[in-house]
Amino acid sequence: GAGVSQSPSNKVTEKGKDVELRCDPISGHTALYWYRQSLGQGLEFLIYFQGNSAPDKSGLPSDRFSAERTGGSVSTLTIQRTQQEDSAVYLCASSSQGGLNQPQHFGDGTRLSIL
């Protein structure tokens, strides 16, 4: 597709369940980013991929959060044993190479609600 695609658009799950969020970046973009946006807040960086490797995982809030990227394309963000404070919009972005000169293009996000 022409833009960054995220699925599902909305996810409601019970506390304690695991969830997987998917991001399909713009074709050819090697850099991929995950952010979290809690209600009324700005975006909080989670993790950055360059190709399949993640040079910066510093934003992952706990070991319940993990992410992978395979084939230099699709990425999956997994949250294990979800807690209510995990409720947020999770946004994915991609850029053609990463770096200062390459703007990040965002998807529509996944709204995650933990009951």
Added chain:
Amino acid sequence: AQTVTQSQPEMSVQEAETVTLSCTYDTSESDYYLFWYKQPPSRQMILVIRQEAYKQQNATENRFSVNFQKAAKSFSLKISDSQLGDAAMYFCAYLPQGGSEKLVFGKGMKLTVNP
């Protein structure tokens, strides 16, 4: 650590008028990028304008322009001839140099455009 502050949580403007959104940031870096992103209810973050810190000339994109004051660490966005479609959340963001790829966002400001 770098921080971005948007001190006004909400603003309103009359259609066709001009409005200025403020942003300040804190950094010890000398080279970096600054961005303004727009987030309509669709949730997608849309890049409005960006500024390279090494450039003294203020960036402009059609009705959007910035006032970049590097010494004051200020980066305001001016929207001229406001349109109803400009109504959205606006986020100021900072991208440091030096290998880190993560955008640092302010908490955002809600802009209402009145007809």
